[in-house]
Amino acid sequence: MTVNFASTPEVQNLLAKLSGQDQSGGDARMKAIVRRIVGDLFATIDEFNVSDDEFWAALNYASAGAQEFGLWAAGLGVERYLDMRADAADAAAGITGGTPRTIEGPLYVAGAPETTGFARMDDGSEDDKAEILILHGQVRDVNGTPLAGAKVEIWQANTLGNYSYFDKSQSDYNLRRTVLTDAEGRYAVRSIVPVGYACPPGGSTEGILDAIGRHGNRPAHIHFFVSADDHRHLTTQINIDGDPYLHDDFAYATRDELIPPVNHVENSNLGTKYGVEGPFAEIEFDFDLNPAKAASDEEASSRARVLTA
Incomplete structure (x- = not known):
């Protein structure tokens, strides 16, 4: 898998959709922030070749530790x-x-x-x-x-x-x-x-x-x-x-x-x-x-x- 997969047209199209930038409703600033955050996550997954198991382990860890997010x-x-x-x-x-x-x-x-x-x-x-x-x-x-x-x-x-x-x-x-x-x-x-x-x-x-x-x-x-x-x-x-x-x-x-x-x-x-x-x-x-x-x-x-x- 290429390390630049997140920059491909297919993924950029996905980012536009998931952030609501292909829709007229919603807040433009929020759309841009969501796109940047999720896009940076995609790029990190690419750069470090994060596996499915590693991603879900991290998400599960964050969910279980939510009470300490302030810390x-x-x-x-x-x-x-x-x-x-x-x-x-x-x-x-x-x-x-x-x-x-x-x-x-x-x-x-x-x-x-x-x-x-x-x-x-x-x-x-x-x-x-x-x-x-x-x-x-x-x-x-x-x-x-x-x-x-x-x-x-x-x-x-x-x-x-x-x-x-x-x-x-x-x-x-x-x-x-x-x-x-x-x-x-x-x-x-x-x-x-x-x-x-x-x-x-x-x-x-x-x-x-x-x-x-x-x-x-x-x-x-x-x-x-x-x-x-x-x-x-x-x-x-x-x-x-x-x-x-x-x-x-x-x-x-x-x-x-x-x-x-x-x-x-x-x-x-x-x-x-x-x-x-x-x-x-x-x-x-x-x-x-x-x-x-x-x-x-x-x-x-x-x-x-x-x-x-």
Whole structure:
């Protein structure tokens, strides 16, 4: 079989038909995208002489692993690629400043308890094994003006690398909170220092990574959605400095600007302010938001998320 079979008139005619390009109805952009995707698949089958058994094995694997598609997007670099394109578009448009974006991942859950100024994120169940963390900072516009009433949504893993809701042993919304900034644009949470984790053992993502000789580990990190009226919604995360996978994240989410120092404090007025006596870890991290140019800029992407509220 010739390696260029996908380019033959017969196959090109098939592509026109299967994508609806020989019909007047439907969306022209969707037709073009479908034709390109399926055409690229046909060309890949040609180039690597993919057998019927190999194709059906791959399709069966994808079908069985569909519940991890959000993790595939992270592990195969698709989320990182979307961020790279967005960064390039900003640069081309002359948009500068602002806290860097990075991937969301598939573990956000809507409806976390909302408070103003300060929240305790953990339920206390790991007090005997976790290091206390005080995370605080300010939300501003790119000119340095504090944004009062900005929404800071925060979610993270526990000391086992697991997230509430997905880990049914945890209490509802453990390590998930929404903090509205105070009059000075400040937010603060008491939490625990998270640990890194790997993609689910025995899952489809691990299977793909094993097959191509890659690991599935993530450094310890904390996720954020940050939003304010008339400003661009920010999806980002910070990494915990010192993690062995800090610059070897299987999801490619590490950015140097998103690695704040971790200060280990024996005792301080900051701890007293937030009900902590004795040692704790402190991270101070500020967010700078760009102005929105359209209403859609103020919203998160339309990916599927868990909605429990």
